[in-house]
Amino acid sequence: MERAVRYSKKREAILTTIQGTKCHPSAEWIYQRLKPCHPDLSLGTVYRNLTFFLEHGLVQRVGTVQGQERFDAIVTPHSHFVCDCCGSILDLPEINSDAGLDQAVSQQYGLAVQRHKLTFYGLCPSCTNQQNNNKEEPLS
Amino acid sequence: MERAVRYSKKREAILTTIQGTKCHPSAEWIYQRLKPCHPDLSLGTVYRNLTFFLEHGLVQRVGTVQGQERFDAIVTPHSHFVCDCCGSILDLPEINSDAGLDQAVSQQYGLAVQRHKLTFYGLCPSCTNQQNNNKEEPLS
């Protein structure tokens, strides 16, 4: 028997928050963002709802960055860029490794591939600038 | 000033263990594996050496699977398959998304891309079989 799902003001607020930002937030970020308007929100509720959204395909995991899982409300296939320095995440919508790739890997290796993640790592423009500044004006 | 590096029996054993398995081990796995021959090994030492290997390019992170970081002693570019069910990891040596991809993304988005990870997810053959068996012979 399927579990019934009920409306909840907090759940709606959490999902809206994820959908309303491009930052690919962590649980803690969502919690801090909602705290002012929902002073009685608990971090456990954020985690429970994130699990709920994952199970219902409303959200996907981007990956663990600096120890924290990050989430994305865009569930259509696309790639990501992660800044090694500040941990910011960008969507790369035009870098879709081709859709037949999963099937190709399945056949080639005898696996049941369901999806893949393509993630790029490096420095975002802001962190690149800061590194260059530090080179030009080194500390004593 | 660079820090001097000294030989250590434990360090060598840890690296050899990673290099000697295809399982893309976690820190805990390495620790359990070495315990019989090195009863005084501590998990902290495994973690410290993993950090050392990462910093020296002897090992790379594969990603977090079921809460644990997994490591790979093969540091040349290649893709991975992760079983969603049992967490096993396979190398996919022939699936190298092309080498110019990092540069293409760098130019297209104005980023300083240094590397990327391409990881496939699904069910390994063993877990696929178990799922089918459960369908055919459902529990009461």
Next chain:
DNA sequence: ATGACTGCAAAGACTTTGCATCTTT
């Protein structure tokens, strides 16, 4: 002898969970 490496245990960080209470239907 110097300083790098380790064991041990404590601390840290992130996430999950049990239980009583509140909310939705």
Next chain:
DNA sequence: AAAGATGCAAAGTCTTTGCAGTCAT
């Protein structure tokens, strides 16, 4: 009223770290 959702706090995992002792050079 029934059962899902939440708050709170405790517990659980994985990883890092401080310190004293050990080992390599």
